[in-house]
Amino acid sequence: MAGAVKLNRPPIAAQEQIVPDIVRQHVEQAAFLWAQRDMLAAQKPPDEKAIAGIDRRLEANLDGVRVAGAAAWPFIIAAYDDFPERGELFLYGWTAIEQTDGRRILEAVELGRTRDDEVHGLVGALGWHDAKAIGPLVRNWIASEDGFKRYLAVAACLEHGVDPKDLLVRLVRDPDMRVRATSLRLAGKVRRADLVREIAAALESQHEAVRLSSALALNELGHAALAKPELHKQVLANGPDALIALRTIVKIGPDKDVRAWMGGLLKSPDTASLAVRGAGMLGDRTILNWLIHQMRDPALAVAAGGALLELFPEARNADLFTLDPAEIGQAFEAHFGDFGPNLPVADKVEAWGRAAALLG
The missing domain is CATH 1.20.1050 (Glutathione S-transferase Yfyf (Class Pi); Chain A, domain 2)
Structure with a gap:
């Protein structure tokens, strides 16, 4: 144990x-x-x-x-x-x-x-x-001197969309970074416009998770212009939350600007996979042929598969993916080893697309 x-x-x-x-x-x-x-x-x-x-x-x-x-x-x-x-x-x-x-x-x-x-x-x-069932625990933990218990309480509030009212003013400045990041997201979810100044101040934090939570909350509260620079940084850093930041940027728009920015991402091997994945977030189903082309590149295949499922949910049950990289070819086996993520098989996707009249 x-x-x-x-x-x-x-x-x-x-x-x-x-x-x-x-x-x-x-x-x-x-x-x-x-x-x-x-x-x-x-x-x-x-x-x-x-x-x-x-x-x-x-x-x-x-x-x-x-x-x-x-x-x-x-x-x-x-x-x-x-x-x-x-x-x-x-x-x-x-x-x-x-x-x-x-x-x-x-x-x-x-x-x-x-x-x-x-x-x-x-x-x-x-x-x-149910929120009522955990209410006594949350009320006890949220004011605790134990940072971990405060985190659990705020995380529970976020799960249920419960506003802790006056306590949230202190929690968005909490010394525990996990508590602070979660509280910032909660402030955005429950639409605490009165906390915009405190949320914006968190953009200066040294902690990446706090800055991301601040940007997401600001966007929820209608301050996309304040949020965008940090969201762009998060995507360019290509950290664990890059896709969350990218999806928010796509929602903010405008579409023309987002497409142009993704074009820049595509030019760098460090961010090309994000651009491919982001293409699925744009909702343009005419890019299927382009996605199939990206599926033939081991470095971009996973992202292209994610974009495919976002654009074509019906593809989930069409037997278009494999967990065996060797099934796709030597380049994929060399890239992923014996066991890979769920990889789209480009030839199968192409045949499926033609059968469904999705390709010209």
């Missing part, structure tokens, strides 16, 4: 009406399904149909955990011991909140603290529950 968090382990002895193997299946499936859902939701655009199907299965398995009650805990703990990842942390936090178990909630918080890369699972648990 990660870190030095000591979990309270109840004996694996279920009530008579509980079948241990069934409970274990519900636990394992719930953790797996939420992790799968989280991955799909992170894709832009997300596959809403697939997510809806997962949600139904996830709720069914969470119901199984509900019915098991305290008897589920040995299996939840064992699952986290074996796979201390975001899906298992989601289930740990969700169950603790569902059962209003203060001790388990504190354990979940400490697990999240020691697994910074998987903490989104705990945020997901807070988001899955």
Whole structure:
């Protein structure tokens, strides 16, 4: 198990009406399904149909955990011991909140603290529950001296679109950079126009995440001109949030200016993939032939595949992608190795496009 968090382990002895193997299946499936859902939701655009199907299965398995009650805990703990990842942390936090178990909630918080890369699972648990159910926790954490608890509280507010009112004035200046960045995004989401000055000041932060959150919030509040320079910087830096910044730039427009700017991105190997991916955000379905051409370049294929799905959602179920780079050719195998991301197969996409009369 990660870190030095000591979990309270109840004996694996279920009530008579509980079948241990069934409970274990519900636990394992719930953790797996939420992790799968989280991955799909992170894709832009997300596959809403697939997510809806997962949600139904996830709720069914969470119901199984509900019915098991305290008897589920040995299996939840064992699952986290074996796979201390975001899906298992989601289930740990969700169950603790569902059962209003203060001790388990504190354990979940400490697990999240020691697994910074998987903490989104705990945020997901807070988001899955009704806002009223987590209200007491959020009210307690949001004023805490513990920066991690403040982060969880603000992240929960962001998930539910809840405005913490006067507290947000302080939170957008919080010394904890993660709290500050999340609070800035929340200020934009709940349309706190009274905080524009504080939000704009965050553009001078030394922390990239804070500056991005400031720019996104300013755009939400109708101050795109203030946001644009930082958004451009974020794209040119090609960091982990470059696509978020790029999508916002596309929304701001105007279309002519965005296209011209993307043309510049395309000229540099450092940003060419962003230009290809951004082409899908523009909504122009006439570029399919051009996208197919980009799919033949290993460095641009993933971006071209993302643009394809954005422009043609119907392509998701057309068997146009592969996880085996060798299927496409030696250049792709050399670039990605034995296991690559979900890569579009240009020849299949071209045949599909012609059959659907999408190509001239």
